[in-house]
Amino acid sequence: KAGVTQTPRYLIKTRGQQVTLSCSPISGHRSVSWYQQTPGQGLQFLFEYFSETQRNKGNFPGRFSGRQFSNSRSEMNVSTLELGDSALYLCASSLSPGQGIYEQYFGPGTRLTVT
Amino acid sequence: DAKTTQPNSMESNEEEPVHLPCNHSTISGTDYIHWYRQLPSQGPEYVIHGLTSNVNNRMASLAIAEDRKSSTLILHRATLRDAAVYYCISYNTGGFKTIFGAGTRLFVKA
8 A cells, every 4th residue: 555645755845835745545535634744843834634524733823724525635735935834744644533533644845945 | 722742852772662752631521542653754543543552563562541641652662763752742623734843853873
């Protein structure tokens, strides 16, 4: 079974631009979560989607948004990029909501650099 | 949200057992405890999870205290490939979000 895939793997953008990252979950997984990882803040939860609905959001500004499609694939968008948005963005999929009943499987991440 | 506390770093010798502790004193009765690890330049990798009983899988064992306020991840024979940051997470029931702590960086000496 193929794992979680994320595209692109690396991205360089300029301040003020916007970016869209894509995540394809493991086949059959309907829950997708997004995380930001930086050296200073560690792994931080962005949002979680299940059946095309955002069920929870972390403490990030409205510039960070996401969506999930009917095939469970998900995208996240960051508008008006700032230097501090440079990070590794990770996507994780899980079988179902489950409050932790099911484990999450992470993709390799997208490394975003904002200059 | 339930918080977890872990030592910043630990060191082990190769082929010896490793016990990685985690404190989750604010955990509620239905919150699961998960462990993930992250090797350099990779996304986190699932290790093991449980609710109340001790759990074993091919990678590790999870020992959960009777009061569930702490747990220990046990790697039975550490290898150099086990050098990673290990994260203990307690899922907030109904919260649908994952809160990662700072994790424990495990160093394995040959």
